[in-house]
Amino acid sequence: MGNRSKKSQIRGRTFNERTNRIGVHAVGTIFLADFQWLFRPQEVSDLGIDAVVEILDNDEPTGRLIALQIKTGPSYFRKWGDGYALTIEKRHIEYWIKYSIPVYVIIADPERKLFLWQKVERRLCTPTRGGWRIGIPRSNPLNPTAKPFFERPAPRDAQSIARAHFKLDRELIDEISRTGRAAIFVWDEWRNENAWRNLRIYIDGDRSVAADLVLDLDLAADGGLPEIMEKVFPWSRHCYAEETSISAEVKVHVLSVELRNEATAYLQLERFFEAGEPSASLLLRRGEGSS
Template structure:
């Protein structure tokens, strides 16, 4: 008589519980992979506001109390073999290890990366799966970001998205950022708009806008980071005409960037100008090489 191994039952429960966590708690899609053990048991696909955009995570699922025997600081040590580490770190998708605890009926997770993998003194590998990282709603932000790509990929992608604006600056156009910051809101509520100053005496021609909630972060510190490919300065014409006689707040601690008006005492208004910096110029050069090739670049 054929008997089902207890380990197979435990493994199946772990996959089922991971599927439940992904679908019911995260609201994402879950796809179990074929039974061949290449180190990936399933894929989770991010669903953002009912929109599926092809952002995936690869999951290695381990189930059973035995995976929780080796305590680490704030979690448990998971020790993969070298073949799996090589496979995961070269995978086209970000990989997360999921450990299912049968007594607690909870799934815990950790991303596999150069930062989380630790080389042991004997030449092996270990990975700390934190007890605080439960596979539920609290994991959504971190796993969504991981599905977008690693930090290097994300930074390159940000530059690629900003390429049309860099090109506009490179062609001599004037780009300005209009900011409205609600100074009495702890949420850091405000708006940022990017526009073209056509130097015709009219307001800038808006080409992009964002509503932001920066919390306690200062706009004058955050905004330059959002446009890392450009230097940020005051828009001369706007600030030359500014009248601060009725400004309701102290100006003693203002730095290089500051608002030009606050008519209601609620909203600070800024108009800042962008100038292509070394990073922006270097990216355009690399992008031209990548898209057109070395011959056209040096022609």
């Protein structure tokens, strides 16, 4: 009986994971094809953050980000008022409201091609016994008419944008730091289209094995690759390791990428807080020493 129950749980979890992946892929297609923005699924969900979107301006990266929580399946379309209601754990709502970039919830039913959105704001949330309920109107379809509602709240100042990118790439920054070596970033430049695509990242610099991370990017910038690296990976500094042409149309750019001092300081601070707040006695001793 116990084994049968365990197998049922595994099948249920696998089905839910597959359903979630289908939903994330469908939402990503809308942002990539209809909005023409960058869509980056999060392999490790950060308290419900399933994907991060970067707003592009005529295919040029702006560095401005929004975060998405995606719920997939008919069961999430629970009728409430003139739309639907989504119940969310209190800890998630509190985290999202304080998040460094705006967070949106999207309910997705790919079979019916129905996708609706709502921005997470405290004023839109109603407390329930188990958490919070947020209303998602039928009048909020996820299509290009919604672009202004996603663009306006996204941070515009350079400090907020850089902070958001540091948080987004925390895991990548951490892994590069742990190797103690420069990572290798490989870009394809499509000369005739002024486009930079298909980024492959080798975290420990070893290109004899498969890339650790592949990002399906399609970017343009008047300043070329240096401008793209500055906007998409502001925590990095790079130099050319190699440049080769594989055809008349495509040139491959191989970069040696290291962490800026700011990225190292960011990691140290994050690890410090993750280890627990300093004790009151330690803070007191520091205060005595500075007086």
